[in-house]
Amino acid sequence: MNAPLRRVAISVLVLFTLLILNINYIQVVRSDDLREDGRNTRLLADEYSRERGAIVVDGEPIALSVSTDDRLKYLRQYPQAGLYAAVTGFYSVIYGATGIEKAENALLAGTDDRLFVRRISDLFTGRDPSGGDVVLTLDPAVQQAAMAGLEGQVGAVVALDPTTGAVLGLASTPTFDPNPLASHDLDGVRDTAALLDGADPDPRSNQAISQRYAPGSIFKVIVSAAALEDGYTPETVVPAPQTITLPGTRTEVENFNGSACDPSGQQPLIEALTISCNTAFIQLGIDLGEDKVREMAEGFGMTGERFEMPLRVEGSTVGDIENDAELGVSSIGQQDVQMTPMQAAMVAAAVANDGTLMKPYLVDQLLAPDLTVIDETDPEVLSEPxxxxxxxxxxxxxxxxxxxxxxxNARINGVQVAGKTGTAENEGPDHNWFIGFAPAAEPQIAVAVFVRNGGGTGGDTSAPIARRVIEAYLDGQEGR
Structure with a gap:
């Protein structure tokens, strides 16, 4: 064989080798990723041939499938539309799945390994295959109160059962209607997606778990915890000057509206938290040191790491701290401190639960098509900060x-509420926060409320929403 032919033969051999390797890589290494990719329309078309399971809250489906006469046998519907959109997400033949529709897709679609026996039975009996149901932990009254309170705002509410970690409410605004995205009218689906793409913020972005913001003064609960663990008591007197100059700088920080926390320039720690004294907590954070503040924040879950419940929650973080000046500003929830509303609710829940932080979870049970329970979430301790x-x-x-x-503004007649407000500076109007729990002596619910660019204070804007949510839950418990 002459040299040119040998080169051609070698080139062909190399190309065939690369082709075989690529095929094996796709079929073996990437098979699971490709099968689970929401953009895999072939897989979606196959799933549409089966009745998809329901997503259920308090016995009522908030997502279900109905039969149709078109080539896609089933249409996904969301009876309460925007009320639960932040949780359900959507299931679209073009854009795939988001939210619980994605997180629990295998069970809903009937492809979960735990339904293997059912699929074999369907094959032999001729029964139409179908998916299982996902039962959520949400409380309808809490969800409705949260969404009503946030109306007209960009924000989020997260409510947790502090003793178990069960998510009682998960609200995000602005919201959207998932039904047009689940339509079989493909042009209509694309038009709806285009409208949402042009919105600011995009309603499909979950403000409760996917976005992080400066927490402002709610972070003072974490600094207070670090101080109490270090030997302080609520009555320990701490410096509380009218203004404070950050170490190593000429930057002077004042309290809200330039007020004096106490004429004496010092006050008990409990009073500093009660009136949210900035200068007191700047100095307190510096006195404690970065290690103690950061360790406490990480104990409450602010590790910077994402987690799933099963929706993915962005990691909250204290951020980088280069010196005492940055530590002081971080100690009042500014600088690089970033927190999701979910994380904020976790802080309140840990305090409510005698210092034990339970891992949040949104799925209570997974049901087979015959409604038998195939899996159930057991509460799990995340940390003891x-x-x-x-x-x-x-x-x-x-x-x-x-x-x-x-x-x-979070006070409730006949119920003792524990809480903390937060007002965080940013490029626009201030963000407004409130975290709390009730009843204070025997907590049943922990809440975080966030209003983006609310412009007021956490006490004015977010605390009343928290009150409505807590009242809705406690009233419901009394009726059971």
Whole structure:
């Protein structure tokens, strides 16, 4: 064989080898990723040939499939539209699945390994295959109160059962109607997606778990926890000057509206939290040191790592701290501190649960098509950032915030509420926060409320929403 032919033969051999390797890579290594890719329309078309399982809240489907006469045998419908859109997401023949529709797709579509026996039975009996149901932990009254409170705002509400981690409410605004995205009218689906693409913010972005913001003064709960664990008590007197100059700089920081926290320039720690004294917490954070503040924040879950419940939650973080000046600003929830509303609710829940943080979860049960339970979530301890004694002291301090401090708008007749307000500076109008739980002595619900660019204070804007959510839940519990 002459040289040119040899080169051609070698080139052909190399190309065939590369082709075989590529085929094996796609079929073996990437097979699961490609099969689970929401853009895989072939897989979606196959799934549409089976009745998809329902997503259920309190016995009622918030997502279900109905039969049609077109080539896609089933149409996905969302009876309550925007009320639960942040949770269900959507299921689209063009854009795939998001939210619980994606996180629990295998069970809903009937391809989950736990339904293998059912699929074999369907094959032999001729029964139409179908998916299983996903039962969520949400409380309808909580969800409705949260969405009503956020109406007209960009924001989020997260409510947790502090003793188990069950998610009682997960609201995000602005919301959207998933039904047009689930339509079989493909041009209509694309038009709807285009409208949402042009919205600011995109309603499909979950403000409760996918976005992080400066938490402002709700971070003072974490700094207070670090101080109490370090030997402070609620009555420990701390410096609280009218202004404070950040170490190593000429930057002077004042309290809200330039007010004096106390004429004496010092006050008990409980009073500093009650009125949310900035200068006191700047100095307190510096005195404690970065290691203690960061360790406490990470104990509450602010590790920067994402987690799933099963929706993916972005990681919250204290951020980089280069010096004492940055530590002081971080100690009042500014600088590079970033938190999701879910993380904020977790802080409140850990204090409410005697210092034990339970891992949040949104799925209560997974049901087979015959409604038998095939899986059930067991509550799981995530961390124990503080002792029971410190949790009790924090509860006393947070109760004071609502009783006589910046959180008065969260007060409920006959119910003792513990909480903390937050007002975070940013490029636009201030963000507004509130975290809390109730009843303070025997907590049943922990709440975080976030309003983006609300422009007021956390006490004015977010605390009243928290009150509505807590009242809705407690009223519902009394009726059961």
């Amino acid at each position: 503080i002792s029971t004694d410190v949790a009790n002291q924090l509860t006393e301090m947070m109760t004071s915030v609502v009783t006589s401090g910046s959180g008065r």
